[in-house]
Amino acid sequence: MKFLRSLSVQVLIALAAGLAVGAVAAAYGGDPARQAIEGFEALGGLWLNALRMTVVPLIFAVLVTGIAQVSDAAATGRLAMRAVLWFVGLLLVSAVTAVLLVNGMLAVWPVGEAAAAALRAGAQAPPADIATAPDFVAWVKSLAPANPIKAAAEDAILPVVVFAVFTGFALTRLPDARGRTLLDVFQAMGEAMIVIVRWVLLAAPIGVFALGLGVGLRAGVGAAGILGQYIVVASFTGLVIAIVAYVLAVTVGRVPLGRWAQATSPVLATAFATQSSLACLPAMVERSRDDLGVPQRIANLVLPLAVAVFRMTSPAVNLAVCIFVAHVYGLQPSLLQYTGAVFVALAVSVGSVGLPGQVSFIVSVAPICIALGLPIDLLPILLAVEVAPDIFRTLGNVSGDMAVTAILAKGETEAEPATQA
Structure with missing residues (x-):
C-alpha cells in the first residue's frame, strides 16, 4: 500500500512537472523546444x-474469475443469494445515477471549450467513426460475438464482456475438476497481466511526464483548471453514492440516523486514511455488530462478501470519468452506447474488485470508454489526479457495504419468526 501511495504521489508530481515544462516551452522555447518535446512524447x-x-x-x-466467484457465493445459501441480488441492484442504481448526475452537472458547469480543445490537442484525436452509433438491430446482434477473438482485436469491448460473463457462469456448471482447472488458468492469466501492468506502472512517472509535456505544450496552464473540474466531478459523484447508501440504511434498513453516524464514523475515518475497503473490514464488522446490532453470523458473511465482490461507487465514478472524457471531446454517446456502457461498468466493477488502485482504474475505466466509443489517451493524465476521487470511492464503498449489511440483518430478523412458525 505504501508503494501504491508513493507511486501516486510520484505520478502527480510528474504530471505537474510535465504540464509546467510544456507550458514554459510553448511560451519561451520556440520551435527547437517544441520539436524536442514532440519527440519525447513518443x-x-x-x-x-x-x-x-x-x-x-x-x-x-478477471471477469471470468469474478463472475464465477459471485456465482459460487450465491449458491452458498439464501442469505448470500439475497446479498448478491442487493449488490447487483445497487450497482445498477449507482451506474444510472452517475449517467444522470454527471451529464446534469456538466450541463450546468460545462467543460470550457478553449481548455477542452487544448487538452484534446495534447492527446490523440478520436477516430472519425466514433460518433457513429449502431442502430438498435445492429447493437443487439453485436451483443453475442460471432468471433470473440476478432471482437477483442477490434476493441469491441461489449461483446467481449458478454462472452466473458457467459464463460464465467458456464465454468461453474462444469464438473469440479474441469471447471477448477480452467478457472485456475484464467486466474493465472489475470495475475500475469497484473504483473505486466505493475511493470508498466513502474515507468508511470516517466510516461505521465512525457504525456504531460504534450498537454502542457498545447494546453498550457488551462490544463490545470480542467483537471480541477474533473476532480470535483468525480469526487462529488462518489460522495453522492455515499449519501445514497446513508439514505438506504436509514429508510430501508430502519437504522436511526444518529446511530448510523456513530457506527460509520470510525469506519469512514479509516477509509479516508487508507483508501482501502479491505483495510476497513475489521472496523466494519465490529461497528455493525456492536453499534448496529447486526447478528455476528450476518456480519461475518455479508461484509467479507461485499468487500470481495461489491464496490458501490465503482460504476458511478468510472462512468463519471468516461462522461467527462466525452464532454472534453465534445461527443454525445447514444442511448444504446450508454446502455452498453452501463452493462460493462457493472461487469467490470465485479471483476476488478481486489485489484490495486492504479490497475483497477485502467482496467475498469478503459473498457467503459471503449464501449462509449471514446479514446483512452486521457486516462493516464486523469490517473495522475485520481488520489482525491479515490478517497470518495472508498467512503462510498464502505458506506454501501454497511448499508447492505444493515438491510439484510433487518430482513433476516423479520424472517426468523415466520421460519420458526
Missing part, C-alpha cells in the same frame, strides 16, 4: 500502448 505513447495491450486479456480473465 515515450508517452509507448507507455500508453504498453498499458493498452493488457486491457482486453486482463478484463476477460
